[in-house]
Every structure is written in C-alpha cells, then in structure tokens.
Amino acid sequence: MNTRTTSTRSRRISFRRISAQIICLLLTTTGSALADNSIKLQVAAKSEHNDPKGNNPQEVQSRWLEISVTAFHLEKPAAVRLEWAFFGDNLDSNKVVKHEGGTETVELVQSKEADAKTKLVNFTFTPRHSVRTGSGKRSLSKVIEATGVRYHAWGVRAFVDGKLAGEAYSAPSIKKLMGGTD
Numbered sequence: 001m002n003t004r005t006t007s008t009r010s011r012r013i014s015f016r017r018i019s020a021q022i023i024c025l026l027l028t029t030t031g032s033a034l035a036d037n038s039i040k041l042q043v044a045a046k047s048e049h050n051d052p053k054g055n056n057p058q059e060v061q062s063r064w065l066e067i068s069v070t071a072f073h074l075e076k077p078a079a080v081r082l083e084w085a086f087f088g089d090n091l092d093s094n095k096v097v098k099h100e101g102g103t104e105t106v107e108l109v110q111s112k113e114a115d116a117k118t119k120l121v122n123f124t125f126t127p128r129h130s131v132r133t134g135s136g137k138r139s140l141s142k143v144i145e146a147t148g149v150r151y152h153a154w155g156v157r158a159f160v161d162g163k164l165a166g167e168a169y170s171a172p173s174i175k176k177l178m179g180g181t182d
Contacts, residue, residue: 039080039108039158039166042068047151061123061151067104067116069158069166074110081105081159086121087174088149096152098177099123108160125150 048062069080085101100121106114125148130141155178158166169175 038072039074039160040070040072041156041158041166041168042070043154043156043168043170044068045154045170057129058124058126058148062120063123063151063154064120065118065154065156067118067156069106069108069114069116071108071110071112074108074160077107077109078160079105080108080114080165082116083157083159083178084118085155085178086123087152087154087177088123089152090149091125091146092148096173096177097149099149099151123151124148 044066046064046066050060052059063086065084067082067084069082082104083101084104086099087096088099089095090097102118104116104118106116108114126144126146128144128146130143133140133142153169153171153174155169155174156167157164157178167175167178169178
C-alpha cells in the first residue's frame with residue numbers, strides 16, 4: 001500500500017522542477033562567463049583634496065583611477081582600449097555632466113593582469129556659503145549659491161577589437177551617461 005500523500009508527491013515534483021531550473025540557470029551563466037574576450041576590470045578611485053583656507057571657500061579635488069585588467073577568456077594576446085570618464089555635479093545647472101575622460105591602451109595576455117593609471121582630473125567648486133557684510137549689531141549675512149563642478153562618479157569600459165568586453169561603474173546610473181545600454 002502506498003502511504004505517501006499527494007502533498008509529498010507534489011513536493012518531490014516541485015523540487016525536481018526547481019533543481020532543473022537551477023541547473024539550466026547555472027549552465028546559461030557559465031556559458032556567458034566563458035564567452036569570447038570577456039574582461040574583468042578592477043578600479044580603484046584615488047583622490048587628493050585641498051581644504052579651503054582663509055576667506056576663500058573654493059575647494060579643489062584631484063581624482064584619478066588605477067585600473068587592473070584581467071582576461072577571463074582571451075583567444076590571443078590583444079590590445080585592450082580602456083575608455084574612462086569622470087562625471088560631476090554641475091552646481092549651477094543642478095545636473096550630472098561628463099567632466100573629463102580619456103582612453104588608455106594596455107596589452108593583455110590570457111590569465112595575466114595589466115595595469116593602467118588615468119591622468120589627474122581636477123574638480124573645482126565653491127559650496128553654498130554666507131558672507132558677512134558690515135560689523136557689529138548691524139552686520140548682515142548674504143547667501144552665496146554653490147558654483148562649479150563637484151565630483152559625482154566614474155565609469156570605465158574595455159574594448160577588444162572594437163567590441164565591448166568589460167565595464168565598471170561607481171554608480172549604476174552612470175552606465176547611461178557613458179553610452180552603455182540600460
């Protein structure tokens with residue numbers, strides 16, 4: 001006599017379906033990870049900051065990227081073109097804008113790491129502040145609005161033979177500004 005209930009059978013069938021879906025998902029992602037010319041980018045954002053001194057509230061930030069490139073699968077040694085960009089908050093228009101960018105080229109071999117460093121990019125801005133006019137009890141404060149471009153984010157894309165092979169962004173929204181799909 002079969003003592004199993006219907007719920008036990010349905011649990012087993014459900015478990016088999018879930019197992020099959022997981023295996024299918026793993027095979028799909030493994031295949032895409034081993035696709036031709038896929039590249040891993042590790043990006044370290046570095047910066048220096050000059051504090052405002054005296055009555056001048058203007059701030060200057062110098063930023064650069066140190067990029068390490070590794071090939072998951074590379075058919076042959078190749079030149080990798082790295083496209084990078086810094087984005088800033090334009091404090092006058094209150095929008096995120098591309099502040100500066102450039103390209104670097106590195107030679108990459110399977111299972112080896114190549115390094116690149118971008119040039120220094122300066123962000124100069126004056127935060128919102130107040131200035132006192134007059135002296136004593138009759139002094140007034142005048143609010144000065146923020147101006148300039150303040151650092152917001154960075155983006156890096158790697159190309160092999162003109163095809164996108166890897167990308168890294170400090171914020172997901174930057175992908176659209178870099179020209180990526182999303």
